[in-house]
Amino acid sequence: MEAHEHKLPTWTLFLAVCAAGIGGTFQYGYNVSIINAPTEHIHKFLNETWQSRYQAELSSGMLTLLWSTIASIFSLGGLFGAHLGGSMAIWLGRKGALLINNFIALLAALLMGVSFSTGLYELLIVGRFLIGVNTGIGLCVQPLYIGESAPKHLRGAMAMGSSIFLTGGILTGQVVGLRELLGGAAYWHFLLSSCCFPAFVQLFTLPWFPESPRFLFLDRGDEMKCIKALKRFHGPLHYQMEMEDIQKEHCALRGQKARKPWELFTDRSIRWQLIIIIFMTMGQQLSGINAIYFYAGYVFEETGIPQEKIPYVTLGTGACECLTALTCGLLIESMGRRALILGGYSLMTLWCAVLTFSLTYQVYTWVPYLSMACLFAFILSFGLGPGGVTNILTAELFTQTSRPAAYMIAGSVSWLSFFTIGMLFPFIVKGLKQYCFIVFMFECCLVAIFLFFVVPETKNKTFLEIKREFHRLNFGRTKEQDGELCERRHLSNEF
8 A cells, every 4th residue: 555545634625624514514413403402492482473473372283283394394495405406516516506505504594593583483484494405405515525525545534524514513403402502492593593603614614725626627627726626635745646536537437517317317337326325325314313312312211310311311322423423434444335334234233123122121120221222332333334434435436427416316315215204203103112123123134235235345446446346237247347448548648
């Protein structure tokens, strides 16, 4: 292994990852997390507003409908944002799309902030939809920007910034949502509008960093700006190899333009890559992580923790997931993507089985503590595997022209799965109770088996090398040398 592969990222690259993350996946984690704290206060606001407007009591059915709309409209906004994000990344560039996206967050914060003082709960609904759009765009564009800016030997570790900021957003939302801070009755509307702060931070920091080098050369054809960006991201002594990879990819793409999502479904050369990201994204959302968080309060209560202390103990789940994202970032370049994601799903299968046993047999005094241990072990396994690796593989399995469309498809599948599990989950838990984890156990096991047979290791490989590996699945071995032929042509042209 060459010496350059051991070097750490430059400060410019590291800080660019931070600037992209604070207004990207951080917003998703933060806005998913903060909506739980003010539930009671929003119910009260809806009742009082309805009474003032119509001089009549708000029925329980209408209250449930309004609250469900406020909670679920976020995922519909995310679905719309996922479709919009890929197009914005093509039109405006990766960095430009992230910057423009912040204005959507600022408008959402304004609407949610004034909803209480104006007595218009409709503004709350529109604001939640807009912040959903913002997070949908961020989840799509941020991994694109980071994955295309990092060198191949650091691509996994840098791309883990998406998961680190997402879990950091969840933990921050849990902390800020405590009743001693913004989770109290007097400040809940400020809590919902606090999403403006990450947007401001990104607006002031991201402009200092270059655009994605691959976008500049492969999409805009600007070689000089690409070289300038590479020098800033990788250093003036280490950018040449990355530039060579970009030129090889440019040769392989032969002037192809960015593709639409529906075009990917008709292209046999990326058939298995597409199946993998759809299966992985669905598996991540349907893995049972939501059930774990749902049962957390019950498990903590069973261990004897007082009800009023449970919100503080629940912070441990957020801290646990954040810690595993950091750990995954440290391990991903040494262990590889395949080992982490397979190990994650396999361990989650085991913990689902043990948790089902512990929740069923609560007669022994030590069993609730086993449930608590399983709960944290499941979150650790999720963070080390599917929580951290899924987004990275989505970036690595596609070349430049297909990558934005692939993220649009993955984002759409993710948000639809998120919405579906949100609708079905209460019925699953109510019908099966603790046995619901048997469903999730089989789902995790099925995903692990599928990934074992079709996902190759992508560590330290260029995007073209990864694409060549999939020729064996998509076409058979007859076209396996296409990429090598292109590289030989490119080298002969240089001489």
